[in-house]
């Protein structure tokens with residue numbers, strides 16, 4: 001008998017089995033035998049989605065309040081160092097049947113699918129008589145809440161909190177109820193969320209997550225990103241202005257990831273619901289014969305869950321990813337033409353690629369050949385969920401109408417096949433030791449870079465302690481003063497080593513305080529003309545300098561393009577790879593902002609141990625930039641820095657504030673081309689590979705670059721760093737969002753916000769983002785109004 005994957009979608013009439021088929025028996029070494037008798041009617045007992053628990057012994061998926069195994073059971077060994085390899089686990093597949101619509105009833109369509117209970121569904125139509133089994137079947141009358149509880153979403157939320165990458169994707173024919181299941185009866189014209197009873201899996205999961213985050217012992221940091229794949233382009237649905245197209249990249253450590261995707265922090269249900277609503281309103285939809293609000297793109301909403309565990313435990317980083325696939329459609333039936341048919345072709349092509357990958361993944365390990373994830377953007381994004389280390393739930397949606405029979409059968413076969421796919425879930429945890437090492441590297445690199453910049457600027461090597469802002473209290477555990485950091489012994493004099501070796505919590509605030517100070521100093525050194533007297537500015541204490549850096553507006557330090565490193569310094573600066581990126585990528589005449597570069601947003605410092613996270617401001621109280629919107633810098637700085645007055649930014653001389661047409665995007669990329677030295681090795685590595693970085697693809701033409709780089713009005717995304725080793729989730733360049741707080745990420749700061757680090761949660765490189773007006777273009781900079789524009 002041919003394996004199902006090679007037989008196409010033809011159903012096997014009359015097949016029905018309540019027993020575990022041979023193809024799904026548990027074999028030794030955790031393998032699953034496939035390729036025998038075709039089975040699309042199997043009722044697999046309890047799904048083994050819960051990692052580490054053998055098939056047949058795990059709690060039944062969807063069983064309310066089924067206990068999860070303990071962390072130790074799930075991933076033995078992962079406490080030691082990073083993620084541990086999980087056991088082979090099947091995808092969980094549930095089926096939802098929507099009710100007949102009024103049109104279908106009026107048309108006299110017949111119901112051709114009937115739930116038999118026990119996770120089975122029967123298709124009865126002339127020449128088609130088949131039964132299919134799934135982990136759960138929700139018939140037409142099932143409420144949204146029952147779907148949430150019965151599909152095992154609660155457990156997925158718990159797994160995400162525990163550091164697993166969980167994916168829920170809805171698929172099925174157009175108009176079959178995918179969006180309804182995930183988001184409720186949402187239409188783009190809606191400005192209010194649906195009635196509570198109709199809320200979808202997403203909103204219920206958010207509530208569950210927030211509930212758990214409040215009750216669970218470890219502090220959780222939550223953020224969201226939202227994108228769509230439209231006509232094979234990945235577009236950010238949270239970036240202000242029209243959705244911007246983002247590159248999809250691959251890294252050895254983390255696989256495929258979207259570069260420069262915005263990620264927005266949230267702490268309340270209202271905020272995340274609002275994000276969902278506003279992002280969804282920007283998603284491409286159209287009306288066609290089968291659905292008045294048909295999604296024309298695949299949408300992916302990812303919730304990043306980072307737990308800041310006590311310092312002795314590894315930090316966990318899970319994700320909860322909701323994928324609302326565009327529905328497969330027959331152009332003849334939907335009546336699509338023109339743009340609609342182009343969209344339909346793209347949708348069908350990507351779904352075909354997904355189906356192909358699933359067919360191959362459903363084969364046994366021995367028979368599995370290369371999985372062509374690269375065939376579409378969708379399969380690239382779902383690679384980890386399908387064949388990697390994620391925990392995946394598929395929600396297949398079908399219409400019961402006789403008119404949709406062939407599409408329904410396709411979906412049922414698709415879903416049956418998906419049930420054979422296995423993943424090896426792994427919790428994403430970063431050990432304290434690894435985190436310390438990364439911190440150490442980051443601090444060393446920054447220290448050297450700053451030293452080099454100081455030399456270029458002819459500034460004293462040692463910032464004077466006496467110049468620190470008087471009256472600013474030292475953070476507990478922070479390094480007292482700045483003197484000695486660049487002492488005659490250089491790095492040897494740095495007490496960091498002792499800190500790294502020291503056990504216990506007090507090292508953390510000190511390390512992060514140190515890192516913060518270096519970062520702030522680095523920012524200032526890269527923008528020496530920020531204040532009339534750069535040297536005094538830079539050599540002043542960190543707080544004072546941070547106040548200045550809240551609004552940068554001046555060109556990058558040109559002479560910093562070739563930093564000179566003291567001889568004998570045992571650093572990567574001496575390696576060929578360590579040539580500053582700014583030297584190779586920035587034209588000589590380039591001026592540009594530092595890593596921040598946005599005059600409207602401030603550089604927030606870590607708020608110290610005692611500081612409370614700042615709640616997002618309501619739109620009405622949104623502060624504005626210090627010149628065009630004077631409240632923002634004040635608001636930011638007052639939240640972070642006690643004491644010193646906040647200097648206002650000086651508009652650059654002769655700046656017009658208007659980017660030449662067509663220059664907007666390169667301008668941004670140009671500003672992206674200023675990574676810190678500490679990012680160099682990874683960037684170099686990537687550039688050697690096949691895929692080019694965005695900056696390589698879009699080299700900044702010299703003539704287009706004036707002395708003024710035009711930063712975004714809402715904030716910017718810093719050069720996206722490649723994913724961090726040990727972090728399964730690609731780090732995203734964070735930017736502004738619609739609500740909540742948005743971040744810029746950097747290598748170190750990603751670590752800071754990611755886990756173990758109990759203190760500075762929304763740390764440096766953070767700006768307070770209050771609701772962003774949609775009219776602004778963030779990344780393209782078109783129509784940008786800047787303070788000096790007049």
Ligand SMILES: Nc1ncnc2c1ncn2[C@@H]1O[C@H](COP(=O)(O)OP(=O)(O)OP(=O)(O)O)[C@@H](O)[C@H]1O
Nearest residue numbers: 098174175176177178179180185291294295326327
């Ligand atoms: N379980 C359900 N109960 C009541 N109405 C439903 C249900 N499922 C879907 N609907 C309705 O059916 C219509 C189509 O649903 P929806 O837009 O969710 O389909 P879809 O699969 O997302 O379609 P597309 O792929 O074209 O975006 C909507 O009007 C929705 O309200």
